[in-house]
Amino acid sequence: MEIRQFYDEALAHASYAILSEGKIALVDPRRNPKQYLDFADEKGAEIVSVFETHPHADFVSSHKEWIEKYNLDVYINSQAGVSYQHKGIDHNEEVALGKVRIKALYTPGHSPDHNAYLLIDENGIDEVVFTGDSLFVGDVGRPDLREGAGNIKATRKDLAEMMFDTINTVYKELSDEVIVNPAHGPGSLCGKNMSPDRTSTIGKEKENNWAFQINDKAKFVDSFLDGQPFIPHYFPYDVELNRKGANAFDDAVSAVEVLSKGAVIPTDALIIDVRPENNFKRGHQEKAFNIQLGGESSKFETWLGSTIKPDEKFYLVASNEQEMRRAIERSAKIGYETNIIGATYHLPNELQKDEEVVVDDVKNNPETYNIIDVRNASEYATGAFFPNSKNIPLPELRKRLDEVKDDKPILVHCAGGYRSAVGSSIIESKTNQKVYDLSDAVEEFK
Template sequence: MKIEQIYTGCLAQGAYYIESNGEIAIIDPLREVQPYLDKAEKANGKIKYIFETHFHADFVSGHVTLAEKTGAPIVYGPNANPSFEAHIAKDGEVFQLGEITITALHTPGHTMESTTYLLKDKNGKDYAIFSGDTLFLGDVGRPDLAQKAAHMTQEQLAGLLYDSLRTKIMTLADDVIVYPAHGAGSACGKNLSKETVGSIGEQKATNYALRANMTKEEFVKEVTDGLLPPPAYFPMNVKLNKEGYENVENIINEAKAFEPNVFETVANDTDALVLDVRHQDDFAKGHIPKSIFIGIDGQFAPWVGALILDYKQPILLVTPEGREEETITRLARVGYDNTIGYLKGGFEAWKKAGMEYDTVTSVDASILENKIKENVPVFDVRKPGEYASEHIVDVPSTPLDFLNEHLSEFPKEKDFYVHCAGGYRSMIAASILKARGYHNVIDVKGGYAAIKQTQIKRTAYVCPSTL
């Protein structure tokens, strides 16, 4: 038996490859399926099942394409009603895979079709669960995403989740391995661990939502408390996962390489968004006017989903050399399929062609000390929780996620500074502000990590415990 977790950092997502005696199951695959096909070919095996733990909201799964390429059935748990052909498993249904079995445990609460898959070894011993978004390490799935589809409140869904955890998962032996769908950084929970593999026993001991003496009322209150609004792209991803989508290979092949002058013409004619995914320092030194920065080496896909509200928006890319296909693929992972092309030769080709470009002023945090004494405006674009933990005295919270709601607070007639935790998000904010005409924005290089090394006055709050 072989179990491989295929973890994608920018989505904080775990897909799983399971093999026994030449038979293979894939759980929650990413949209680009060639790596799974390659693994199966190398093992001289056959993909027999494609298991989906639920209709994912934070990424587009590869189930449809993988089924088309292999003929393997897509398996969902009870209550799933996809538009494509799939096997809807009964609660407790057993699937044979070589010498092992995989049992579908219906665990509603995160969504109504949420299902945990229990793997038993060749001796019939419970070995591992693939818990999807039902159970994370350190947390459980948020119960507010499926309210509309389920015609239930988040409190009602949380109550179902409580029952699922206690009747289907906490009854398992402590040594059963837990393979969750997500780790820290995912918006599908609020307290996820950085670890990506754990055990039932560890979770009973450390996960706040699995306390042995916890009442259902306490569970509902604690799981629903402090939930931030889900990213705007989540419903669109659920729709694609439920109804189907285009093969990502077609999207890659349809994107064209444009010379600088043609790139500019296409951008104007199509009203495309020019998305620059290079490093923030490179963007600061020079970029196409009105382009938006979201770096490929940060939390790229989630920030695309949070900030580009129209998933059908035509997109033109400026990428580091050789990373065009990767960028198109990573956009498609979260449902952004309308990449019409990219700048051939990258930004250097743009400059060599003598095309107009813009810059962002980026300064060291030490410069900020005197500016604050002079009452120059400073804005903190980190998340509310980061701000509440510690921030510069008298500096307002203007989270990047909700930047458009704060536009009236940014001055257009004088310089102002923006910072995040390390410099990635503040450059995104600066690019958005410049595209909207705020050319007096200045980025604080290194963000709050650099600010903490200065003598700038800061204030911290101790958040009250919810336990």
């Protein structure tokens, strides 16, 4: 038997392949199937099944493609109410894979239709539990993402109470030696207090995870609900998309129209420019938003889906063909490839240039700027970098633009520079006032 973890740094998402006797089962696979097919080729094995822990909110799964192109069995909790061909699997039901067995454990709390999957080895020993979004290393999956989404409607309080029961009647009953393989690691918005580790054991979680320490349900619920991070616009959309099943990855990506050189983007269009910040500031189309693609570990998907709503269509602008293709593929990871009207790496001749911030002037005369801090409210609560700043978290900025005063130049900052590039470009698109991005110079003001 072999287990391979596939980790997506950008979404802090872990998926798994379980290999036994030449047969492979996948757990919570991401949208692009290539890495799993490569693993099967490497091992000379056959992928035969997919196990979904629940309809995911933060990424698009490939289960529909595995059904339609590869004729696999897809297992998911029977309460999930999915519309694709599947096999419902409920608490304590088992599926054989080579010499091992995969046993469903009903683990509601993050969602009301959540399964974990317990791997039982050929000797009948509980070996690994794939916990999905119910149990993380150091935390448990937040209970506020499924209000108003999914087949079963439940309040966050209801789900928090379910999670208390899941911890105490399911996970505490497992042996301390059982390995914990969750669907997310640090940086995911599906939890608030995850450890840097990507795997653990039940014993370690019993000892170190806060959720195992509170024995009073009311106190557990209060602690659980407090301080959860923001919910990106795309999360409820992805729940429903995963319940239907998304189109095959390569087909979806190739369907995006690539604009020919000289094609004109309408002046009133929404434009997402994914180029590096410095390139964007040297020249960009008027009113474009600068959501930088960055490297494979950047949070492009998160900020695209937090800034742009699922029903908004946009044009995508990149530096070159390779960057454009990568941006389309990464948009598809959250189901936003269908939002792209057209993609291009050809810029028009008439471009808007941004003025560079003079850091010494900001240090000496901060009162001459309207300063907008686009960090999350929880970050701002730990301390403002400027006494006269106003906190408008980036996910809220577009709907709160009327709170940005334009009686003097506007200075935008975050904690490191990425979000301020997005925020300054959003504000710039709606004002004639000068807008400055403090970018990574913010380090000098912390």
